[in-house]
């Protein structure tokens with residue numbers, strides 16, 4: 740499959756999707772978002788892929804939604820815009836998704852990184868929700884996910900005041916999992932995603948589902964849900980394989996079912 744705005748490649752069991760609209764700092768237009776989701780859904784359905792890595796360029800993960808594309812929009816244009824539907828597709832991806840951020844992750848770019856499961860960053864990464872400077876507010880999860888990740892004080896500083904977080908600050912506040920040197924961040928991110936990708940696929944999928952339930956359910960309902968997923972894993976070959984491998988002091992050979 741060839742795309743106009745993204746590049747895809749497989750590195751072992753990692754499906755890499757690289758945003759590739761360098762002249763516009765990877766601004767997220769409608770076509771790019773559709774391509775991104777087509778590629779991610781294809782990797783989600785591919786048993787040879789265990790984890791996805793979404794990345795941009797060294798200068799920009801993504802500088803936001805395409806301002807030029809929406810500058811003259813009416814409310815009804817925005818309502819009918821398939822742009823937002825792509826974010827719903829992203830929330831249905833079942834495999835783990837890591838965002839590897841270098842340079843700018845602003846507005847919708849920051850929201851895209853946060854809609855992934857984990858974020859790793861280069862030292863030069865900058866996270867921001869500067870929509871206030873355009874007379875709007877975040878519209879793809881920024882007010883919610885940023886506040887859940889970093890807390891109200893920092894989130895409001897970013898959203899009301901346009902404050903950018905450095906990679907180090909983002910890690911300190913709990914938005915980012917790892918910060919890597921600029922020279923090696925992509926290799927380091929691939930190694931990070933590669934370790935996840937080698938793990939038992941069904942357990943990975945259910946672990947992601949269980950953690951995400953925290954944001955949807957009261958505690959007791961979440962605990963009950965977790966327990967059912969836990970029981971379900973005892974029907975998999977991989978649970979038998981993982982425990983047998985432990986008992987017999989050998990490396991597990993995951994079957995994926």
Ligand code: DAK
Nearest residue numbers: 762763764766802803804805806807823845846847878879
């Ligand atoms: N959109 C379109 N083009 C962009 C862009 C963007 N977000 N960001 C950069 N570009 C373009 C610039 O216009 C420029 O293009 P040319 O002039 O060369 O044609 C090129 O990329 C290089 O940018 P600069 O010349 O500005 O580069 P600098 O290094 O000087 O500055 C910068 C880099 C990242 C600080 C600056 O470009 C910047 O401030 N960019 C805008 C950042 C921003 O405001 N982002 C938030 C956008 S609003 C929705 C849900 C969510 C959203 C929308 C809808 N729905 C519910 C439907 C999200 C909204 C947003 O993200």
